[in-house]
Amino acid sequence: MGDISVHLVDRGRVHADTGYVLDGYSMGSASNPNPDHEMSEFVVWNAVVDGPDRTVLWDTGSNPAAGDGYWPEPLYEAFSHVDAAEHTLEGDLGAVGYDLADIDAVVMSHLHLDHAGGLAAFEGTDVPIYVHEEELKFAYYSAKTTEGSIAYLASDFDRDLNWHVVHGDEHTLFDGFRLIHLPGHTPGVLGAHIETPAGDVLVAGDECYVEGNYADEVPLGPGLLWSERDWFESLQTVKELERRTGGDVLFGHDLDRFSSFGDGWNV
Template sequence: MEKLRIGRINITWLNGGVTHLDGGAMFGVVPKALWSKKYPHNDNNQIELRTDPILIEANGLHILVETGIGKGKMNDKQKRNFGVTEESQLIEDLGSLGLRPEDIDYVLMTHLHFDHACGLTYQEAGEWKSTFVNARIIVSQVEWDEMRQPNIRSKNTYWKENWEAVQGQVDPFSGETEITEGVKMVHTGGHSDGHCIIIIEQEDETLIHMADLMPTHAHANVLWVMAYDDYPMASIFAKEKWMEYGLSRNAWYSFYHDAYYRAIKWDASGKEMTAEIKRSRI
């Protein structure tokens, strides 16, 4: 498991499972001739996409960012459609760190699409139950509202089995919220109307988790947004704002979906990597 330290805050990447989705959908209007130079694809034009949660240890708290695709959550058809080749090992990874699901204090959900939210619940004796029973689940109010009342476009990604069992734990916010000193969530919109990013700042060090505004390192260009984005111009404006903010602070940028990098620093131009944490592919 790869690790990073921001000031006194420890960050560890966990295994939430693997999907493979169409590269054209992941890069929207960007021509394949351009995106394929930056991110490999298979013979079916699919690209490998991790769904890897991040454990933040800060001020005595255990904070989980996203929850992966779960284990035993999808049927064979769903696995085939989403190119699932590996299910989540999140609980096992926490165990190797000496943690149980009950030890998680907060779960920060940048948004509630199935590939981020499936790990919130599990099934036992035909009943859906909360995985992290002691955690407060933090999500934007806009996202929480749409999760429960999805529109015709979003209903395929907001699954009731991911929210009904945890609704008593959900603590929605508007605008931005500080989770603990050095860790905050900011509502951006874009990928979904309620999408958020996470900013970690301590001792003049910064990490920005852009979530699905920048799902992989190849999406660093502010104009490279997904066809899956509900509000692509909002994605572009948010990326422009937070890339400028982070690049001026020599920030790390972390990834949920990247199969090759956990985090990267770029130079002030945003074009040249100056530091990197690669994902182990063993």
């Protein structure tokens, strides 16, 4: 197995009520019927996984026009990507030493609008876009009907893209880089186990938005949870991987956790 490095790419900040990501965080009680709500700052990130033969981009972030009417107003009111306009995919890749032309493949953890907003950069190219079968189905179901989730925008992913569909529970992208199906947040969330000389990396992604989802096993809020039962089972999958490998667990939007890993895992 050749050396693999993982470079983290900062794609900006989202402001949202903490109750969206930690179920019951600000619930009222008899003694405190009207508790204060807490707004938190969350990170949007991508990663570049540099392997011996391929350079892979993990997710594509938000569309820079998210705050200018591209995202539906009710959704942006709840999850405001306040600096999306300052974070183009090409510019943020450049900040960590990469160009769009360096990307040989893209892995989509899922197709929500804060992850799929940069897919247009790969339209009409032969760059493979890896996505789980269940995610692609649910994304189109949601975006093209009045059912499903409002967090999918057809304009993000209904394009001339070179889809490579992942089936089942696991898929080895290359030696040392394994994709893992983690349904719960959505039907088709993909996580990963990446082996680097600097240590193993376990990408939980939006299976766990923040530390509290992982350490305390507090589910995501109902608006962010497709299936609580599947979410809990996926959580145990990630925890078992951590027990076996001692790897670093990378959450979906936890700013402190993201910052603690610096530039990523590269030696």
